[in-house]
Structure formats: C-alpha cells, structure tokens
Amino acid sequence: MTDIGKKKATIYDLSMLSGASPSTVSAVLNGSWRKRRIKEATAQLIQNLANEHGYTANLQARGLRSSRSGLVGLLLPVHDNRYFSSMAQSFEAQVRSRGQCPLVVSACRDPEEERKVVETLISYSIDELFIAGATDPDGVHKVCEKAGLKHVNIDLPGTLAPSIISDNHEGARMLTQAIIERAQEDGPLSPDDLYLFGGRNDHASHERIRGFRDVKRALLGADPDVCIQPTGYSPAMTARAFEAFYEGHGKLPRAFFVNSSINLEGLMRFLALHPHETFADIIVGCYDYDPFGSFLPFPVFMIRQDSETMITKGFAILDAGRGPPITHLVRPSLVPPRTALTGPLDALKDIE
Amino acid sequence: MTDIGKKKATIYDLSMLSGASPSTVSAVLNGSWRKRRIKEATAQLIQNLANEHGYTANLQARGLRSSRSGLVGLLLPVHDNRYFSSMAQSFEAQVRSRGQCPLVVSACRDPEEERKVVETLISYSIDELFIAGATDPDGVHKVCEKAGLKHVNIDLPGTLAPSIISDNHEGARMLTQAIIERAQEDGPLSPDDLYLFGGRNDHASHERIRGFRDVKRALLGADPDVCIQPTGYSPAMTARAFEAFYEGHGKLPRAFFVNSSINLEGLMRFLALHPHETFADIIVGCYDYDPFGSFLPFPVFMIRQDSETMITKGFAILDAGRGPPITHLVRPSLVPPRTALTGPLDALKDIE
DNA sequence: CTTTTTTGCACAATCGATGGTGCAATGACT
C-alpha cells in the first residue's frame, strides 16, 4: 500500500528491495521456496515486503511461462435464463473453491460463435473447459483437441468427449406422468388433449420427446404426431405455436409439456395477449425450474435439473484424466406446482 | 489444420516456414504491417501460412508485452437472477462487438470477495471493469485505482468513480403510484394497507424507500415506519418477514412494494406454505422485472431497469477517459401486470 | 555513375515469472 498509483510491484522490484535474486523472490511468492531450500528468514523478509507493497503476481506472465493459467471456462448458450445462470453460479463457486478463476461466456447457440469463443479462451491458455448446451459439441471438441485442452460436455452430449447430462428421458417421463395424472383429476384425458411445445433437433429434445411419447402412449393409448410441436428455443416462435393452436381450437390444450423455461417465456407472451379465461384450467409441465414459473395461476409442474451435480461430476471426470467419451446421466427432480426451492443464492451471507 | 494434436503454432513457427523474421510475422498478424512497410506479397504469404496452420495469437504473451489484454470485466453480485443475468447478456454482446473479450464474475455481495476477485482480474491485466451492484464500490475503486484500471460503477453508486445507476427514486415513485392506484380500485386504501419489503442499507434501497414514502404520503397521507421492512437481500429473510406479518395479522398487506426480484423469491417461499386464499387479492409492486413474476396469480407491477443503456453509457464514460465521479441516472420503466417483454434472448438466431 | 531517398525487413530488448543448473559457504566427519 506504500506506492499508491504506481504500477504494480514485480518480483524484480522486490528483488531490489530485499537484495535477493528474482528467482528467489519468485520461489518465495509462489510457495515453492521450501523445495528450493530458501532460508525461512529470507522467505519471511520477502513475504513481508510483498505484503507491504501489495504485490500480486502477474498471472499473464505466469501463464505464459508455465502454460497453465488457472482459468477454467464455462461456455453457455445464454446467461439470461434461470437454468444456465444457476449453473454459472454453482460453477463459479466450485472453481473458486479449487483456487482457480472462473470464466463464464455465452455463445448464443451459434455453432460458429461457439468455436470462435473457444478459440479465444484457448488463446488465454485456459486449463479446462465446460461446454454447456453447445449446439455443436463435436465441433467445439475438435478445437479443444487441437489445443490439447481438457473439456467435458454438460447438458448436451457430444460423441467425442465425456458428457454429463440430465436424464432427459426419465425427467420427461416423470413430468409427463405428473401432468397427465393431474389433468385426469379434472376428467378423462384424450390423447389430443396433451401437447408438447418447444425444443428442436438436439439430443435433449429428442430424449424429452421420447419420454413424453412413451408415457403418453402408456397412459393415454396414443400420441398423434400433431401433438408434438418442436418450435425451437426462441420465445417468439413458441408464442407463435400457441397462437396457431389457439386460432385453430379457440383454446389451449388442456395439458401440455413445455420443453424449457425459454419456451415457457413464449407461453407468457401468448398469455399477455389473451384474457384470463383462455387458460383458466390448463395444466403445464415445464422442463426446467423457475421459482416464479412455479407459481403461475395454473398448475405448473417443473423439472429441476441438477446442474450442481453435473459440474461436480465434470470436475471429477477432468481430474481423472482423459476418459472415454461416455455420457453420464444425472437424475433431475420433479417439482410440484407452487414450490419455492432454495438455490445458490441461499449460500450468500446477508449481513444485517 | 495441418498439424492436428501438435501444440499451437507461434510466430516463430511461421517465421521458419515463411523465411521471414518473427517480428515481420508478428507485424503481419497483428495488422501493423502497413506501418512497418511490409511488402504486400510477404504479408499475403504469411497470412496464408497462418490460416493453413490455424494460427491464433497467444493472448497471454501479447498481454504481457503490451500490458493490454483485451479483457473487459463485469463484476456481479450474483448470476442467478434475471436482472443481473440479462445485464451479463447485454454486456457480453457489447464487449464482443468492440472486439474484446467479456469476463463476467460474481462476488456474492461480499466486500472482501469483491476486492479479491478484482485483484485477480487485475492480475490478468484486464483493460476495463464494470462494477455492478457492489457492496463496497469505493473499496473496489481503491483496488482499481492502485492498478490504474479504468472502471465504472453500475447499479450501485460509489463516491470515487463515475457511476451509472437506475433512477431508483423515480422508479419507486412510479411503482408505488401504480400499486396504490390499482389497490384503490378495490376500495379505499389506508396507510397501513401498504408495505415495503426488502432491501438494506445501500443507496438503491434508500432511494427506493424514499420514493415509496414520498408517493405514499402524497397519496395516502402518511407512512407509518412499521410499513418499511428492510429485510436484506435474501429470499429466506424476506420470507420470514412475510411470515411474521401474517402471524400478526392473519393476512398479507393489501398492497406492497418488494425491493427486488430476489426479495420476490421470498414471497414465493411464503406462498408455498400457505393456501391460495391467503393472497387472493394482494397487489404487488416489484422493483425488477421477471417475465414469470409478471404473471403471478395476483397483479404484479414491475420495474424494468434498463441495464442495456447502463452498459452503453458505461462504455461511453470509459471511452471518454477519466471523468469526474458523477452519478448518471438511467430511467427505468414501469411494467404493468401480465406483460412479457422481449429481451436479449430475442437477438438469438433460432434456425429452423 | 554517384548520391540520396525509399523500401523492406532483421535484430534485439522487453514484458514478469519459472525452474534447471551451478557454485560458494558452511558444517560434518575422518
């Protein structure tokens, strides 16, 4: 704190001040001084000087030299969504607790952007990368491979690297069963009373649709193709699909499965344009949990994906070294309507 | 793409391959080659080689040498919240469009963590820092100052650096007025029918409380102190405040102002434990917008803070160089109940 | 055919930290 406003102190400055050589200073400050047989007194002296001058290592220089940066990346499709933002929150916490620095970036579900972003991260010599919800995991894999960067896929699997994903099939089954049972409380449900909206041509959507159809056939005896509306992941497209249905039928389906909370935003857009009565008695299942979504004025069953466990497993796999490109499933949980779960926010201290 | 699996190509590799010197290669690849009077043909040759070998600059080395890293940081309290995650989303987009690399980190509203995180960012030689919702902006300022790092405060103001914040007073006035008017539709409203929950001892909370009280006094004639319940920012504490009120009164206030969407989560926790009837006719104002929160089964007026504009202004201030520590206000907007706004997600291309 | 100017590039120092190697001083031991 002595030299306010000056540039940051370096090991060379401390070397001058202490009379020791730069390498000695370096060793003291990075903890390797015992191995290097530095006298305890020397180490003390240097450490005191370092504190006094507020020394902090230049991590770019360290990274350049040691080709390890201490950075761990998380590539997200988007931030602006409870599932991914809570994943980011858990990720940060875990990375920090390992003494590394988290780096969260989004790539907007654009395969090219995904590759570009990863190239950039690689240029900063990040040590490890979590690829979450990538549109093209294998494309990203190749980029990582070339640079020798350890990585895992989260949420959407690739074929070339280990993946940790939600058990989408099982989750979809639970969710479908829950909404069917609930809808049946209001009277018998016919197959075309139950729709699925959202998702597109990715693994998660396929599995969810498969789970949905399995359960629907088992419980309702059939699943006409028209009941599956994979509208992609945009709220706008999803809203349009609801609108189209409404135009055709004068109401929404009695019950439906929404592929993600982003798609559920599409439902909000639809609702904004229509009076209460239009949806007074719908039953909704949403594959994703959102604390406010759970309290909408109709029953919303949700699936909470366990991103915390996915991150934990991801680290386990990375730590274990280059494993086979196996896909690990993490079981999600069914959240009944009107449920407020605790989340990463609760770990915060809130003084006062 | 020729050398798969090898280490990354460097300017030295390309120097060998092209027969030019490393400095020439460097100049060509960083665009300064015209200034350095490199022949067009040489430049072409080197650029072709670079493409062929998938060269990308080692940004740590570049950063070390030039002491500029191309990194721009955003320090958030938390990710897991629509306001901050959408801020992160806008931030990323703007940073990218300026050819820099966004770096979003959260510090959990912990002053010490805030400083530590910023120290780390500084060690990576980030070029600029946006400090959003910091508990101790001036503490962070000092750390930045010492390192000569350009920075602005967003959302919560400091006294030492330029700040860009929501016009909390005005926002709170709009919101308070809206809920009062709406509540009065159901019959006359007495001062102790209107409460405020959430927030703590920070600038934003003060301003919001001030705005609330101003309007409340003007329209209802009084504002008993008991109607202000600054419960901090945790959902759990907020839930407890609702619970306490409920125990005392057997109902919730007819109308209330909730300080943030995080506090609104506290309301959800309360609701989860009580039957529908308990809140059949409440009117809520929430200082923050959440698309699902807007469709809860009672009227929720919300304030949407314009984080996009805040970021834009932040860059303008940083670009203008070291300005005075002025606080700039950005006007938020009132969002009526049952409104689904578009957001950064809509900028995504959704193929199909 | 000189002299001057311009063109095109190579050289080398530098950013801050790391880690292998070598060497003097000290202590232990015969």
Add this chain to the structure above:
DNA sequence: AGTCATTGCACCATCGATTGTGCAAAAAAG
C-alpha cells in the same frame, strides 16, 4: 587439516509476442 555433503541462493534460458532501431538493397534523383 582435508574430504564430502548439505545449505542457500544466484544465474540464465525460456514462454510468445511487441516495437524501437538499424541497415542493406532497390529506386529515384542528380
């Protein structure tokens, strides 16, 4: 006292890029 092991540290090359400087060769001027 002489040999050997140990201690404690300095020296120096290195990571990959940037940049000021210098100097040939080519072109222009005289």
